[in-house]
Amino acid sequence: MFNNYREILSLPGALKFSLAGLVARMPIAVLGLGIVLFIQGVSGSYGLAGIVAAVYMIVQALAGPGIARLVDRRGQATVMVPIVITHLVALSMLIVSVYADWWVGLIFVFAGIGGATVGSVGSLVRSRWSHIVDSPKKLQTAFSWESVADELLFVTGPVVATVLATAVFPPAGIILSMLTAGIGSALLYIQKSTEPPPIERTTEARGHVFSNPGIFTIIIVNVFLGVNFGAIDVIAVAFADEQGVKSLAGILLSAFALGSLIAGALYGSRNWNSATHHRFGVTVALLAIGACSMMLAQGMVSYTIILFIVGFTIAPSLIGANSVIEALAPPRRLTEAFAWLGTSLGFGVAFGSALAGNIIDASNAKTAMLLPAGCAIVGALLALSLLKLLNPKRSSHEVRVNRPGRNVSLKG
Numbered sequence: 001m002f003n004n005y006r007e008i009l010s011l012p013g014a015l016k017f018s019l020a021g022l023v024a025r026m027p028i029a030v031l032g033l034g035i036v037l038f039i040q041g042v043s044g045s046y047g048l049a050g051i052v053a054a055v056y057m058i059v060q061a062l063a064g065p066g067i068a069r070l071v072d073r074r075g076q077a078t079v080m081v082p083i084v085i086t087h088l089v090a091l092s093m094l095i096v097s098v099y100a101d102w103w104v105g106l107i108f109v110f111a112g113i114g115g116a117t118v119g120s121v122g123s124l125v126r127s128r129w130s131h132i133v134d135s136p137k138k139l140q141t142a143f144s145w146e147s148v149a150d151e152l153l154f155v156t157g158p159v160v161a162t163v164l165a166t167a168v169f170p171p172a173g174i175i176l177s178m179l180t181a182g183i184g185s186a187l188l189y190i191q192k193s194t195e196p197p198p199i200e201r202t203t204e205a206r207g208h209v210f211s212n213p214g215i216f217t218i219i220i221v222n223v224f225l226g227v228n229f230g231a232i233d234v235i236a237v238a239f240a241d242e243q244g245v246k247s248l249a250g251i252l253l254s255a256f257a258l259g260s261l262i263a264g265a266l267y268g269s270r271n272w273n274s275a276t277h278h279r280f281g282v283t284v285a286l287l288a289i290g291a292c293s294m295m296l297a298q299g300m301v302s303y304t305i306i307l308f309i310v311g312f313t314i315a316p317s318l319i320g321a322n323s324v325i326e327a328l329a330p331p332r333r334l335t336e337a338f339a340w341l342g343t344s345l346g347f348g349v350a351f352g353s354a355l356a357g358n359i360i361d362a363s364n365a366k367t368a369m370l371l372p373a374g375c376a377i378v379g380a381l382l383a384l385s386l387l388k389l390l391n392p393k394r395s396s397h398e399v400r401v402n403r404p405g406r407n408v409s410l411k412g
Helices: 003-007 013-025 027-043 047-076 078-101 104-116 121-132 136-166 173-189 213-242 246-269 274-296 302-311 314-328 333-364 368-386 397-402
Strands: none
Touching: 003 013, 003 136, 003 246, 013 121, 013 136, 013 173, 013 274, 013 314, 027 047, 027 078, 027 104, 027 136, 027 173, 027 213, 027 333, 047 078, 047 104, 047 121, 047 213, 047 333, 078 104, 078 121, 078 173, 078 274, 121 136, 121 173, 121 314, 136 173, 136 246, 213 246, 213 274, 213 302, 213 314, 213 333, 213 368, 246 302, 274 302, 274 314, 274 368, 302 314, 314 333, 333 368
8 A cells, every 4th residue: 555655765865854754853843833932931822922933934924935946046055054054043042032021022033943944954955856756646745745744743743742841841952952953953954865966047948937817826825725724823822711611732733743643654555546636635625624523622622523534634735735836836946936935834823823822812702713724715716716726737837838929038
């Protein structure tokens, strides 16, 4: 059943860079939550915690494509090593500024610098896969494997971060993120054999990848899906807190991620005959239905079960989005295109966490569940109504370049 995974992981250097990338991107699973737990644990305000986390995520989303563009031109190690060092220093100063009771603006400054320098390790790892695999089928399997790896982090990371932050030390989630980012980055960027070579700027590499209508559609849909994910992070903590078991919030998020992990593993083990963009439309529609079902939660047990079921739609949706992006983007801008995918999710997560935090402060976690449900519905409607734009036969880079009457500026 899992021969597809065995095949790609046997490629030279594949397992080594994938595992290093897994460690290096632990922050995607724990840093946003770690900031929420730290700020809320010290200040007592979910609203402030959500806003600080939103600043981190928004700046991360804004900076991600620029970093990816530099990586495409100069190489991963050259760009990322000094960026990772800056990231670790910024997070250290964030912790110090809170405990030293410095001017509150500095909290946002250091959170912003931390976000600007976190990078998109997932896009770098996926670019390595694109560099070493030799067929679309293998590439889809590789993307599925990476989505499973992401969800493995989301299964384990929130539980560990929540327990450590609530029972041991408030900034423990941030410190866990720092340790894994530093160690994983050191292991990843020394691997040169699988690193894509730098690409000199050419006419083909100019412009914006999101000038492609299909890529732009994915970006917009992912913003709404990101609101869903960001809101759930904060809602899970508040819901568990309202139930009197705040330290168990990580279990809710882990159930969500476990469902996604299982679905992603099964998705990648199959050889699909249907078109990727069609599968993407189906999975985001199912995600919207699942997000609405969260309103049925009455306690920790029911909410855990619901989140586990909803999780089954997550990895297939993200795998589909990555596969569509890979099929539509210019080869010379692939890392940047993947980064825009992360950026769109990042924007959504940022707004979702901030809005959910303020709704919770004003009302309760159950009311805040309306936010992810509504945004998931909007995202699904957009994806289904614009599905034809995601078809590589209509919107791929090659098709658009060769279309009669098209200007060369569309090549980026």
